[in-house]
Amino acid sequence: xxxxxxIVDAYQRMNPATRAxxxxxxxxxxxxxxxxxxxxxxxxxxxxxxxxxxxxxxGDALKRAQLAMAQAKPTIVTYDTTEDDAYQIGVGLGCxxxxxxxxxxxxxxxxxxxxxxxxxxxxxxxxxVLLTVLKAPxxxxxxxxxxxRYGGPESLxxxxxxxxxxxxxxxxxxxxxxxxxxxxxxxxxxxKLELFVEVMLPVPHVVVMGQQxxxxxxxxxxxxxxxxxTIVANPQKVxxxxxxxxxxxxxxxxxxxxxxxxxxxxVLMAHDFNTDKANLPRALATxxxxxxxxxxxxxxxxxxxxxxxxxxxxxxTDRLHAPVGLDIGATSPEEIALSIVxxxxxxxxxxxxxxxRLRQAPxxxxx
Amino acid sequence: xxxxxxxxxxxxxxxxxxxxxxxxxxxxEHFGNAASRTxxxxxxxxxxxxxxxxxxxxxxxxxxxxxxxxxxxxxxxNLALKGVFEANQHRGNHIVTVKTEHKAVLDVCEHLAxxxxxxxxxxxxxxxxITPEQVAAALTPATILVSVxxxxxxxxxIQPIEAIAEVVHRHGALFHTxxxxxxxxxxxxxxxxxxxxxxxxxHKLYGPKGIGALYVRRKTPLTAQQDGGRHERGxxxxxxxVPGIVGLGAAAELAQAEIATEAPRLATLRNRLExxxxxxxxxxxxxxxxxxxxxNTTNLAFPNVDxxxxxxxxxxxxxxxGSACTAATTDPSHVLKALGLSxxxxxxxxxxSLGRTTSEADIDITVAHVISxxxxxxxxxx
Numbered sequence: 167x168x169x170x171x172x173i174v175d176a177y178q179r180m181n182p183a184t185r186a187x188x189x190x191x192x193x194x195x196x197x198x199x200x201x202x203x204x205x206x207x208x209x210x211x212x213x214x215x216x217x218x219x220x221x222x223x224x225g226d227a228l229k230r231a232q233l234a235m236a237q238a239k240p241t242i243v244t245y246d247t248t249e250d251d252a253y254q255i256g257v258g259l260g261c262x263x264x265x266x267x268x269x270x271x272x273x274x275x276x277x278x279x280x281x282x283x284x285x286x287x288x289x290x291x292x293x294x295v296l297l298t299v300l301k302a303p304x305x306x307x308x309x310x311x312x313x314x315r316y317g318g319p320e321s322l323x324x325x326x327x328x329x330x331x332x333x334x335x336x337x338x339x340x341x342x343x344x345x346x347x348x349x350x351x352x353x354x355x356x357x358k359l360e361l362f363v364e365v366m367l368p369v370p371h372v373v374v375m376g377q378q379x380x381x382x383x384x385x386x387x388x389x390x391x392x393x394x395x396t397i398v399a400n401p402q403k404v405x406x407x408x409x410x411x412x413x414x415x416x417x418x419x420x421x422x423x424x425x426x427x428x429x430x431x432x433v434l435m436a437h438d439f440n441t442d443k444a445n446l447p448r449a450l451a452t453x454x455x456x457x458x459x460x461x462x463x464x465x466x467x468x469x470x471x472x473x474x475x476x477x478x479x480x481x482x483t484d485r486l487h488a489p490v491g492l493d494i495g496a497t498s499p500e501e502i503a504l505s506i507v508x509x510x511x512x513x514x515x516x517x518x519x520x521x522x523r524l525r526q527a528p529x530x531x532x533x
Numbered sequence: 534x535x536x537x538x539x540x541x542x543x544x545x546x547x548x549x550x551x552x553x554x555x556x557x558x559x560x561x562e563h564f565g566n567a568a569s570r571t572x573x574x575x576x577x578x579x580x581x582x583x584x585x586x587x588x589x590x591x592x593x594x595x596x597x598x599x600x601x602x603x604x605x606x607x608x609x610x611n612l613a614l615k616g617v618f619e620a621n622q623h624r625g626n627h628i629v630t631v632k633t634e635h636k637a638v639l640d641v642c643e644h645l646a647x648x649x650x651x652x653x654x655x656x657x658x659x660x661x662x663i664t665p666e667q668v669a670a671a672l673t674p675a676t677i678l679v680s681v682x683x684x685x686x687x688x689x690x691i692q693p694i695e696a697i698a699e700v701v702h703r704h705g706a707l708f709h710t711x712x713x714x715x716x717x718x719x720x721x722x723x724x725x726x727x728x729x730x731x732x733x734x735x736h737k738l739y740g741p742k743g744i745g746a747l748y749v750r751r752k753t754p755l756t757a758q759q760d761g762g763r764h765e766r767g768x769x770x771x772x773x774x775v776p777g778i779v780g781l782g783a784a785a786e787l788a789q790a791e792i793a794t795e796a797p798r799l800a801t802l803r804n805r806l807e808x809x810x811x812x813x814x815x816x817x818x819x820x821x822x823x824x825x826x827x828x829n830t831t832n833l834a835f836p837n838v839d840x841x842x843x844x845x846x847x848x849x850x851x852x853x854x855g856s857a858c859t860a861a862t863t864d865p866s867h868v869l870k871a872l873g874l875s876x877x878x879x880x881x882x883x884x885x886s887l888g889r890t891t892s893e894a895d896i897d898i899t900v901a902h903v904i905s906x907x908x909x910x911x912x913x914x915x
Contacts, residue, residue, distance in 0.1 A: 211906075212845030228845055236535045 167287055167369045168392020169216045173207040174284045176215045177277065185210040187231040187271045188279055191218050192300060192362040193349050196248060196263025201530055202347040203364050208269075210235055218267055231269050240270035240311030242300060266349075268300060268362065270311030282315050286366055291394075291427055294366040295338050297322075300349060303357030327354055334361070341365050368429050369393045370514055372507070373454075374412075375445050376435035377403045380499035384433070385411050387503045396424055398445075421448060431456035431510045433490060443469040447480050456513045458490025458506060492519050538850045538895045542737075542888030543686050543714060543830060548780065549739035549889070555783040556741065559776040567773040568764060578775045585782025592785040593731070593748060594722035601747045601765045602778050606713040607637040609732035609747035612758050612769060613709045614641045617678045617730070618650055619756035621707070625675030631655045631663055632871040633690075634682050638711055639867075642680075651675065659873050660822035661690035665700045676706045683715035683731075687868040687884055688821025689830030691719065695726050702727035707753060713737055713745075717788035718796065718827050729753050735777065739889060740784030744777030791889075799887050800828035802896050806885060807831050809900035814907060820869055820882055829887040832869075838910045840880025846906045850899050852883050 177186060191204040199220035206216035206224065208231040218227060223245055234241050244266045272279060286294040295316035299308045307326025308314070314324045316338055322331040330352055337350050347364040370393045374381055377399035388395040389411050396414040397404070398421060408415070416424060432449040434442045434457070442459060446469055449457045459466045466488035470480045491505035492512065512519035522529055539547075548556075559581060567582045569575025586597040593600075603609040618628070630642055632654045642652045653671045657663045668679060679701045684691045694710055701708040709730035715721065717738035723731065730753065735744040749755055749768065761770040810833060811817055820832040835843060844854060854866060865879035874882065885899070 210848050212842065212848055225841065225845075232848065238535075 169205055170283050171287045173205055173216050174280060176207055177280045185235045187235050187269055189218050189227045190268045191265060192268045193266035198263045198265050227267060234269045235271045238271055243267050279313050282313050291368040291425055293342055296364040298362040300362055301360035303354055330354055338363060371430040373424055373432045378437045383500040384503035387507055426452040426454050428455055429514060430454045433458045433506055435460040447478060455485055456510055457486050459488040460490055463489055538899060540885045540887060541851045541853050543886035544853060545736045546739045546888055548741050549787060551787060552740055552780050552783045556776045556780040559779050567775055581775060582773055582778050585778045588782035589746060589785040592789045594724040595748055599748055599751060601749055601768045603745045603747055603769055604743055605745035606732050606734035609745050610637045610711060611641055612747055613730040613732060615758050616755040617707055618645050620754040621677040625677045627651045627673050627675040629653045629671045629676060629679040631657060631681055633657055633661055633685055633868045635686055635711060638680055657871060661685060661688050661872050662822055663692060665693060665696040668697050669700045672704045678707045678709060680709040682711040684827050686714050687866055688832045689827035690821040691825040698727045718829060735781040735784060738784050738788050741777050741780040744774055744781045796828045802887055802891055803829060803831050806896045806900060810903055813904045820872060832882055832884045834878050834882040835907060838881050838907060842910055843881055849902045852885055854882055
């Protein structure tokens, strides 16, 4: 998502005389550094933002993009590095997989793709689905490289054949359920329609409850990751810099306004026992899958027992992470911020946070 | 299709429309096999081939019977080097060539080395030149062949070919020159030299791709590398590429007619390009000899810029660094390395090769574009 923001931003700041093309990873098999949905914006002056690999394919994609722009014609390039072929780009760089990249020139008069991408990163916290045509029968309503944003079954009528709308609709929901982006094939009367179904989950959202100086590195790191940060603090107690880097700053009284979804995590880090204690049941009362509390375990246990003495049962659930953070030996506020976001990422991805070298399965889940 | 300004004529050239028009009837109406002796279809084709052979002979100052048509320069070089090696094994196994030759020569030498040839690779000076004395010093009683390219494809550097051929001839060895870049760009008169073998390619002189020729001096011992029908006096079997040959002949005639005006025109444009860039960036230097150079070529080294970024950023012009190759990986140019350039500088070197369609306006746009790109890249690097 951050990549898309960077691409949209770069396109908007581009010199109007510059031509550009978008390269999108639409299919991956085996190992690859970037997954489906990875993108780069390529400009005809040889510069680019974003990325489709760890550097092995960018140079070639640049050349293909120059040709696509010169011909004003999209193209799909497949890099197969599974066979030891010295004449194949990518071999000798340690990649071992197949990756297909759609390269579509952007029409400066109607940069539909950029507009659609922009609409996906506009800040609304909901799952977005983009459908990009990879292959279409002759005379189809939408041709290779063209894109629509899914907005209910009616939006699929753009494909010009209402009979297939429900089939595509079912397909989309299956992909959304898995949170996966992948190509799919639909049978049209005129032939096969190949689509890249791209499911864009909302970015992780961190609700930071605290206003001490250690909030700053945490919010900076959240920004760097392209996530969203909401700070719950007294606006008089924090500096302008924090306003600028956070997506929202909410006074404690407006706690109920915070939008919580299954990609939201709370971090209680007030450094004040009573504040954290007051916030604990409120955070747990939301549906957030992650509630972290900074500080030693006994401190949180004391909060729970004090609440119990006052007749409030704070349920001890898997969602409660106290002390918050992965055990990486963090000591400075910056390192602690790293430990916190790492644990949140672990939970949201359903992983265990241990070293990849201990992992038996492939790093990325395969289809 | 939106194309940039084409300044890569040493890689290939567009087919001249006059050449194309000469060729077209030989695809359809005059489709005969030049080896068919029993009807006019064949006779017409044979006639066209004979005419084209004469056109090419005129360009080179040779007899038509000394020309062998091939699929291109690479095949002609293979035939020359392998053919001489095979036919002269009883006389020796030593071949002398130069480090800055095209891969079409170097790779064949490597192949022959595996078959028992001894290869000496001469080291040119920093300007890319070798001397007849250097060649003389390398000759041994076992030397059967010396191969030195007339003009280098990357730098345009012209070797003292006639003097070298003379040295080799006096020694009693055969002399081959790869004239792929020289043909059509420099006056060549083989009747006044002791060159034994010379190859060229159609598509470098506004003819079609897929056709080339090897000049083989009368009585030069040469074993065919492709058998099957004894075409081309048994030196290169296979049905003749009649449209291609007609195209090569027409291209040769045009080159000969225009060389006197075209060479100085290109030199003026090339010098304008060079002067415009060097005036802005005094640290840019010209690779290869400036005094002995093809009129259409300049190879410039741009210090303090990344070569890859440079080539990708020069998007308004079609240029190259090093010869077009087929492998996916790019190594720094072996020619520039032989001239003593570092890897970084070899990568950051650009060959501009002008041609028949290049105009003064093209050059002025190119100079402005290069200046703006280099300025931008250097700012980023700073």
